[in-house]
Amino acid sequence: MSTLTTTAGPGTGRAPRRPRQGEGQRQSVAGWLFVTPALFVLGLFLLIPIVMALWVSFTDWNGRGSPFSSRVELVGADNYAALLTEPGLSRQDFMISLRNTFYYVVGVVPLQTVIALLLAVIVNQKFLRGRTFFRTAFYFPSVVSSVAISLVFLFLFTGTGAVNQFLALFGIDGPVWFSDPRGLIHLIGDWLGLWSVGRPPSALADTQVLSLSLWEWFSGPSVALTAIMAQVIWTTAGTFMLMFLAGLQDLPTEVEEAAMVDGANRWQRFRNVTVPHLRPTILLVVTLGVIGTWQVFDQMYVMTQGGPAKTTLTPAFLSYTAAFRQQQWGQGAAMAFLLFLLIFLLTSLQRFVLRDKDEAATRRARRRQQRATRRGARA
Amino acid sequence: MTRNRRIATLSLVLSGALLASACGGGGGFEEEGATSAPASASGPVDLKMLIASSGDAETNAVKEATDAWAKSSGNTVTVTVASDMPQQLAQGFASGNPADVVYMDAALFGNYAKQGSLYAYADQIEDNDDYYESLRQAFTYDGKQYCVPKDFSTLALQINTDSWTKAGLSDADVPTTWEELEAVSKKLTTGDQAGLGIGVGIDRLGAFVVQNGGWWLKDDASAGAANTPEVTEALEYVQRNVKAGNFQMSNQLDSGWGGEAFGTKKSAMTIEGNWIKGAVTNDYPDLKYKTVELPEGPKGKGTLQFTQCWGISADSKAQAQAVDLVKALTTVEQQMKFAEAFGVMPSRQSAADEYTAKFPEDAPFVAGGEYGHGPINSPGMEQVVADLNSKLEDLGGANIPQVLEGFDTNANAALGQ
Numbered sequence: 086m087s088t089l090t091t092t093a094g095p096g097t098g099r100a101p102r103r104p105r106q107g108e109g110q111r112q113s114v115a116g117w118l119f120v121t122p123a124l125f126v127l128g129l130f131l132l133i134p135i136v137m138a139l140w141v142s143f144t145d146w147n148g149r150g151s152p153f154s155s156r157v158e159l160v161g162a163d164n165y166a167a168l169l170t171e172p173g174l175s176r177q178d179f180m181i182s183l184r185n186t187f188y189y190v191v192g193v194v195p196l197q198t199v200i201a202l203l204l205a206v207i208v209n210q211k212f213l214r215g216r217t218f219f220r221t222a223f224y225f226p227s228v229v230s231s232v233a234i235s236l237v238f239l240f241l242f243t244g245t246g247a248v249n250q251f252l253a254l255f256g257i258d259g260p261v262w263f264s265d266p267r268g269l270i271h272l273i274g275d276w277l278g279l280w281s282v283g284r285p286p287s288a289l290a291d292t293q294v295l296s297l298s299l300w301e302w303f304s305g306p307s308v309a310l311t312a313i314m315a316q317v318i319w320t321t322a323g324t325f326m327l328m329f330l331a332g333l334q335d336l337p338t339e340v341e342e343a344a345m346v347d348g349a350n351r352w353q354r355f356r357n358v359t360v361p362h363l364r365p366t367i368l369l370v371v372t373l374g375v376i377g378t379w380q381v382f383d384q385m386y387v388m389t390q391g392g393p394a395k396t397t398l399t400p401a402f403l404s405y406t407a408a409f410r411q412q413q414w415g416q417g418a419a420m421a422f423l424l425f426l427l428i429f430l431l432t433s434l435q436r437f438v439l440r441d442k443d444e445a446a447t448r449r450a451r452r453r454q455q456r457a458t459r460r461g462a463r464a
Numbered sequence: 465m466t467r468n469r470r471i472a473t474l475s476l477v478l479s480g481a482l483l484a485s486a487c488g489g490g491g492g493f494e495e496e497g498a499t500s501a502p503a504s505a506s507g508p509v510d511l512k513m514l515i516a517s518s519g520d521a522e523t524n525a526v527k528e529a530t531d532a533w534a535k536s537s538g539n540t541v542t543v544t545v546a547s548d549m550p551q552q553l554a555q556g557f558a559s560g561n562p563a564d565v566v567y568m569d570a571a572l573f574g575n576y577a578k579q580g581s582l583y584a585y586a587d588q589i590e591d592n593d594d595y596y597e598s599l600r601q602a603f604t605y606d607g608k609q610y611c612v613p614k615d616f617s618t619l620a621l622q623i624n625t626d627s628w629t630k631a632g633l634s635d636a637d638v639p640t641t642w643e644e645l646e647a648v649s650k651k652l653t654t655g656d657q658a659g660l661g662i663g664v665g666i667d668r669l670g671a672f673v674v675q676n677g678g679w680w681l682k683d684d685a686s687a688g689a690a691n692t693p694e695v696t697e698a699l700e701y702v703q704r705n706v707k708a709g710n711f712q713m714s715n716q717l718d719s720g721w722g723g724e725a726f727g728t729k730k731s732a733m734t735i736e737g738n739w740i741k742g743a744v745t746n747d748y749p750d751l752k753y754k755t756v757e758l759p760e761g762p763k764g765k766g767t768l769q770f771t772q773c774w775g776i777s778a779d780s781k782a783q784a785q786a787v788d789l790v791k792a793l794t795t796v797e798q799q800m801k802f803a804e805a806f807g808v809m810p811s812r813q814s815a816a817d818e819y820t821a822k823f824p825e826d827a828p829f830v831a832g833g834e835y836g837h838g839p840i841n842s843p844g845m846e847q848v849v850a851d852l853n854s855k856l857e858d859l860g861g862a863n864i865p866q867v868l869e870g871f872d873t874n875a876n877a878a879l880g881q
Contacts, residue, residue, distance in 0.1 A: 147579040150560045150779075174847055174874045244718030264715040266857070283861075393715070394854045409551045411846045412575040 142418035148408075164419035175407075175416060177296040179423075182398040184297065186379055188306040189399070192314045193321075194374040200322040201370065202363070205329030206355070220330070227324040235387040238316045239263065262312040266394035268304025269311060307396030313384050321377070325370045332366035333359070368439045372432050379428050400424045502585070504784035511541045511786055514556065514563035516549035518742070518806060525805035533792040539785055557581040560779055564786045568611060568775030570602040574843035576775070577605035583776040584610040585787045594812045596769075602838035603773045611773035612794055613811035615802065617737040618832025619671050619767045621759070625752045627652055627732035639759045642675070642701060649710040652732035658712035661731025662702070663722035665853040667839070668735055670768050672698040674837045675761025680852075681875060685842045688875030690852075690868040698761070699856075699864045706860040713859050727751055737770060738829045741807055757828040769836035771811065809833070844878040 137152060145160045146152040167175045207213065208220045226234065241247050242262035249259030260267075267282065275282045289300040306314060336359065344354045360367075382401040385391060391398040391406070400420055408417030513530060517523040523545055530541035544563065546552040550572060556562030557576065568576065576582050586592055586609035592600070599613040621639070631651045639645040649659025662668050666680065673679060678694025681687070689695070705711040712731060719725035726734035727748035734740075735758065744751050758767050774790040776783055792798065796818070799810035803819055809830060810819055820827050840849055851874060855867045 148554055149557050149579045149581045173877055174851055178847070178851075261715070261718050264718075264857075392854065392857070394857050395851075407847075409554045411844070412554065412579060413847075 138418045138421060141414055142422055144415055146414050148412045148414050152414075160415065164415040165423070167416060168419055168423065172296055175413075178395070178398065178403055179400070179420060180295050180297050181301075181395050182400045182403045183427075184302055184304070185306070185310060185396060186381065186399045189310060189314060189381065190375060190378045192306055192311070193317050193378050194371060197318045197322050197325060197374055198367065198370050200318065201325035202329050202367075204322060204326040205333055206359070208326070209330060209333045223326055224323040226320045227327075229320075231320065231383045232387050234316065234320055235384050238312065239388055242312045260308050263309050263389060264393045265308035266392075266396045268307055268396070270303055270305030272308075273305070304396075307393070309389060309393055310397050313388065313397060316384065317378070317381070321374070325374070328366055328370055329363065332363045336362050364439070364441060368436070371439070372435060375431055375435065376428055379424065379431070502583070502588075502783035502787060503781055505782040508539045509782040509785050511539060511565060511782060511789060512563040513541055513543045513565040514546055514549075514552060515543060515567045516569075517545045518739075522802075522806040525802055529793055529798055529801065530789065533789050537785070537788065539789075541789065557777070557779070562777040562779055564777055564780040564782060565789060566775045566777065567614065567772045568603075570771050570773070570841050571839045571846070573603055573610070573773070573775075574605060574841045574845065577610055578843040581778055582610050583778045583780065583783050583786075584608050585776055585783070585790070586610060586612055588787055589791070594814050596811060596813060596833050598769055598833075598836060598838050599771050599811050602769070602771050602841055605841075605843075611775050612790065614772045614774050614794070615799065615808035615811050616769050616771040616833065617739060617809060618769050618829050618836045619668065619735050619737050620755050620757055620828040620832065622726055622734050622736060622740060622753050622755050624726065624729065624732045625754055627657060627729075631732075638756050641759050642761055645759045646705055646710060649705065649733065650708075653710050657729060658717060658725075658731045659710045660705075660733045660735070661712055661714055661717050661719070661722050661725035662735055663714045664857050666849065666856065667768060667770075668722065669699060669702060669856065669859075670837070671735060671758055671766060672702055672761065674766030674768065675758070675763060676701075676766075677761075677763030679837065680840060680871065681842065681845075681879075685840075685879065687879060688872030690871045690875070691865065694763070695868060696864055699859070699868075703859055703862070703864060713857070715857060716860075726753070738807060738809060738826060741826075755825065755828050757831055765835045767832040767836045769832065769838050771838065842879060845875065848874040848878050 141152050142164055143159055143161065144152060144157050145163075146157045150156070167173065168179045169176065204223050208216055208223065210216070213219070243249075244259075244261040246262075248262070252259040271280075271282050271285075274280050280286050285300045289303065290298050292299045294302065340362075341354060341358060344358050349357065380401050381399050382405070385397050385399055385402040386405070389397040391402055401424065404417045404420040404424070406417075407413045407420060511530075513526075515523070515526055517526070523543070527543050530543055533539075534541045549567065549569070553562075553566060553568075553572070553576070556566075557579070562581070568582070573582075586600070586603075589612055592609070592612065595613050596616070599616055600609050603609055603611050603613065623638075631648075633648060633651060637644075637648055639648050645660070652659040666673075670680070673695050676694045676698040678689070678692055678698060680690045680695065682689045702711060706713065706716075712725070714720065714722050714725050717725040717730040719728065719730060722731070722734035722736050723740045723743045725731045726736070726740070727744060729751075740755075744753065757765070760766075774793060776786045776790065780786055794812070796810065796812055796815045799812060799815050800818060800822075802808055803810055803815075803823070809826070810816065813833070816830055816833065820830050848871065852867070852871045855870070856862060
């Protein structure tokens with residue numbers, strides 16, 4: 086804090102005071118001393134485990150004793166190769182987990198974002214009665230432990246559970262959700278008469294890409310995974326609602342009033358005033374959503390253990406089973422790093438896609454202008 | 465600039481301290497390998513024991529037994545109940561400071577034996593021959609038996625006696641062959657009850673395979689042997705009946721396991737082990753049922769055995785004392801105490817008579833000790849077995865020869881490592 090106050094900010098009209106030699110040094114030492122506990126904790130629980138895991142992913146460590154002992158041998162990129170290039174069970178399982186999680190992310194992230202935004206707009210209404218109640222109610226699932234919620238959903242979605250009894254009111258014979266491995270795209274295609282689930286088209290079933298047939302790649306989320314997706318959307322929409330709500334309350338009333346004066350109707354105001362204003366929040370919510378969904382673990386661990394027929398296997402859960410159940414620690418660590426890379430790439434891509442295009446254009450223009458002035462000065 | 469240098473030094477010191485603290489505690493990177501002579505700490509030792517308990521009855525019985533040994537030998541024993549056994553075992557062995565004595569499941573045994581985490585002490589047990597041969601086999605890796613079986617369970621056939629009499633069947637109709645099993649399950653099948661409910665996976669289906677003279681792997685576990693007529697026919701027998709509706713897999717019956725389908729009367733018969741006794745008493749106390757031996761297949765009797773052993777860690781500092789403790793826990797007398805407390809079957813043949821005299825209704829389970837087959841215990845096979853199980857979930861619709869061929873390919877890859 087003191088560093089901020091001793092150097093005068095720009096625009097105060099006073100030239101910044103040159104700190105005496107000793108003072109600056111003392112301050113930086115003090116600063117480092119203050120952050121040392123935090124750095125220590127971060128290093129011990131974050132940095133060192135990550136570095137160790139990276140090391141393990143390049144070794145054949147079998148889980149006994151220290152991974153740095155001389156018995157452990159470096160195997161290069163073998164663990165990564167087993168997951169990516171060598172046909173075999175490991176690659177098959179990893180690809181299945183990527184497929185499952187892809188459908189999971191594609192289903193969960195847009196829905197939870199839209200629902201969260203909708204809920205936020207609703208509870209932001211000034212004239213809504215019992216606003217506090219609804220805010221608490223919508224946020225409540227986020228506060229409850231995901232394990233407890235998973236257990237409740239396990240009961241809701243049993244063959245004779247509440248969900249199926251509700252469906253039965255409309256004459257729909259609901260599936261045994263958590264033991265149904267049929268893919269949604271398969272089922273919809275079957276229903277539309279495009280193909281038969283029992284006898285998949287051979288063009289799809291016989292073409293193998295990365296240990297899975299095209300038919301398997303295009304299965305869509307299984308019925309079991311869909312039930313988990315419903316649960317996750319329900320749980321996290323509340324969390325993200327809170328972020329949108331904060332963003333909404335930041336929106337100056339004058340702007341909205343100005344739009345009203347300009348004759349914008351409710352939808353136009355939402356579309357052209359509210360949503361652009363919320364762009365940073367949307368970026369945050371989508372980014373957190375993508376990261377969180379790719380790492381999904383709890384639900385699979387508690388509810389399905391990857392079943393039925395591996396359709397709820399996810400990279401995080403697979404990494405856990407590879408290490409703790411099968412003692413293939415190298416492969417487990419390699420999966421974790423591949424997942425990290427994937428998430429990193431996706432979030433970077435998403436930042437690029439969702440960047441503020443006006444701002445980027447202005448920045449580009451300014452840079453062009455600066456270059457031009459420099460050139461002009463030189464001439 | 466001096467400031468920057470200073471900061472750099474500080475960070476270096478900091479990271480050095482971090483590394484030292486992260487790697488310390490274990491006494492450096494190197495540990496001595498497993499030696500054949502037992503590590504024996506002198507003086508009274510504190511043995512740590514990690515168990516996967518089925519409930520308070522088991523925990524208390526184990527604690528009582530270890531306390532008795534501790535008192536007579538002058539040592540102490542700390543019993544810890546694991547909440548997630550495979551994970552806690554893995555953590556212990558990785559730390560280099562594992563519990564001295566652990567419950568070791570036969571299905572996990574292979575990986576830990578290969579990894580060198582277990583101390584092979586079976587050659588120090590004088591009456592090792594008294595344990596059932598197939599159980600000892602379950603804890604043998606690379607020709608060496610590592611530990612002695614704690615107890616065991618086998619599969620048998622449970623029959624809901626109410627459904628049985630309602631279908632007009634008598635004691636004389638108890639099935640002893642596959643044909644009879646098919647016939648009675650057809651008679652027992654009603655609109656809301658399947659004749660026979662079977663738990664998903666090879667831990668139940670394997671019994672039919674054994675009855676048909678087959679096994680998933682070759683006898684020496686060197687390669688897969690699932691794509692053989694013995695295994696294929698056995699699974700096709702079950703599949704045929706599943707398609708006909710006489711048999712149903714537990715997931716078709718909206719149940720987590722065979723016992724649940726049986727207890728909720730969704731099936732009139734099931735194939736489960738002796739643990740079903742406790743489950744029925746706790747969850748379905750009104751259920752009337754009896755247990756009989758599994759019917760014979762074309763190649764004779766067959767069932768599956770499940771077992772755990774008293775594993776001793778290779779990194780234990782007091783192996784001699786641990787072996788002594790295991791000896792005390794595996795006497796006929798102590799095994800009978802465990803049997804009475806939480807319903808497990810003694811792994812000693814010499815205790816079989818006493819056990820059947822005390823629990824006559826368990827005779828069908830005990831009989832399985834003679835002809836049962838232990839689980840797949842080769843290292844690296846867990847992933848392969850999990851894959852097979854996932855493909856057999858929908859047994860009715862499975863392409864069995866294709867599934868078994870895939871299993872053999874994967875098994876060969878895993879065993880060839």
